[in-house]
Amino acid sequence: MANVNLKLIQQYLVRIPLVLVTAIRRLLQLSPVQDRVSVTMELLVTFVRSFLTLEDSVSKMAEVRLTDSRAKGYMWISNVTVPKPEDDVLEALIKAIKHHNEGPETFDVPDVRAVEAEWTGYRKGASEDTPIPDISEADKYERLMEDVDEDMTIFYAHGGAYHMMDPCTHRPTTTALARFSRSRCFSIRYRLCPEHPFPAGLLDALVAYLSLLSPAEGSLYEAVPAKKIVFAGDSAGGGLCLGLLQILLTLREIIPSKTIRFHGKDVPLDLPAGISMTSPWCDVTRSLPSTFENAKYDYVPPPPQKPGTIYTPLPFPPDHLWPTVPPRVDLYSNANMMAHPLTSPAASPKGIWKGAPPMFIAVGEELLQDDSIYMARKAHRDGVNVVLQRYEGMPHCFALLAPTIHQSQRCLKDWATFCVDVVHGRVKGYGEAQFISHEMTKTEIRRIDDIGTLTDSEVERLIKVGRDWRVDGEMVLQRAWKEKELDS
Template sequence: MLWPLAAVQQGVDLVNRQLLASQCRLLRDYLNELNTGSRIPHDVERQVLQIQGRDAELLSLKASSSQRYLLYLHGGGFALGSLDTHRELAIAFARHADARVLVLDYRLAPDHPWPSGLDDALAAYEWLSEQGVDPRRLAVAGDSAGGGLAVSLLQKLKHLSQRQPAAAVLLSPWVDLTCSSPSMDLNSATDPLLNKVQMKAFAELYAGRQPLDSQEISPLFGDLQDLSPLLVQVSLQEVLLDDARRLVKGVQLSGGLAEINELAWMPHVWQLLYRYLPQAAASVRQASRFIKKYTQD
């Protein structure tokens, strides 16, 4: 019996998707195991929370009386990452921005595709509001996929007529999940961590049945008017360079405030190397100054 070519291709795609999903789960477990039990400095207070059934933690300096807050959304291609993998970076922001940093273990693909992660991010934002946190004292930040999720959160808040946070910091944000930015190809030889094939696979796991070019999946194609002031940091050598540039240009053309800081020869989300790389520490300090500039204490 001869099977139609389209049916054969669908079968191959399904097998490939299931294999990738299995690999994602294994890699996620491995990364979490590597980072489990990361050290909490003696001067940092860690409050373990549950927000709408999701694990979260609030990190702050014990000696600080600041009422500034930062909601941090970790990266990992919408399928990887956890509280453990990004705790040290969150603590660095707590220290330099003098902020109480809420980190959320939002639901991940492939088990929980869009809109699960966005719903969790919105729940965390609304939880902060319920605790009495004034948006003027609140910033949102995220790296890579978490940066894209942060932009989606701003757009969702606008759609719901809720107040925007005072500022947003995006580290190498992934905002075009069609992977059509020119740097996806132009920087393929200089980015040691990411590549277009890998990212399209992650994008499809996250999107589920939604088109990759929809504004729900790719916030670059959504409404960029009236968003919080943005600071974007990106490496000149990474494949997401033009995602960052296109986002900043789009916000600026829409009348918004957006700044971009481009560094040479840095790996994707180099800020995670805060304790080991001087450029990473400098970038965290710059982002923290931006947060402090636009938020009330």
């Protein structure tokens, strides 16, 4: 532990000059973002950005999910495991994927597994250091429920680019949502890439959702009606929730009974009351304009390449997880899957979101801004009740990065309020986009139909160009791998 702390201190110390340069540039009014970003946020973004390099291997980055921050303070945590169900869920998932295939999309078929999750609640009357009592998970769940006032559940999928993070890293966020909504969160531990590529995480999400609708015998919790469940997620978790929602919409369309066999019962494929996200990742090819245009406001680095070259994978140091065998160019999926509606929802065709429940999206002036704008517009044009908030000058997932600033507090409270309102059927603001100024003094209301400079067909074309570029790069990569295998 001492060595870990020493290494962390060293990492902080070497970044002091960078922070000082940023502060001096700000004092001299030479900062390119000073017109809409506070000095505190600029320093924080600069500091975080300096850590996001390609120096660590994929397995090293994945270690963050193994660091279980001890549950204490204002939260209740009760761990549960959803037993492995029948293979019907896998068969249904494959049908949904293939229903939207346009060509030779391919994927590794995952196995059906048990899925872990955390019930998270806000602990009333606790202090920052109040420990969770040494009692059974069942007793923790019972104590958690004593502090719940709203009869609803927030189904949460964490972010982390599909290859990092865990429910335990997102406890501050799920606790905040539980607090502001006076309800509880069901935070799922889905499988991560590259070891478990698409659609393993989606399969886990489907199993977890069905386990709320129809818990296995002996579960800690009782069945939760779909009308009292709201999907929620950040970044890749938002993309996962959109994928899960699209699976449900698709299965309801192609399965006449609109049911699925789950733990010995025919469970209706009911839709949740709503879906809510912050900075959802809706284009895994990262091909939309804001990916480069908003880089100065964000800590997430833009892609190092643009179309016109042979696409190569990000040069992570090799380890037992990456590169894969046979090699892929992307951590999450085969290249030919990257414009599929279940991986890049922003590329989905017209009409695909018809019948979806109300949707809330909050996003900063960040690399994934266009993901949110065009996803919101696409859903709105399919008849979905959409509320979009865009926060000027804010970076990716700002409400998670700096939860105490005014913008984050508004975002978290509005997010939680949407969850409560959508369960009670009182969501307002159909087709409303709120553009919130950096000083929080102005909110410009725009029609969602009017936002964005690209047409829907241009958005789809850009994402498909990004996909095809990767397909070509993957073919080159695999050809070289096969030649090397033959030579050996």
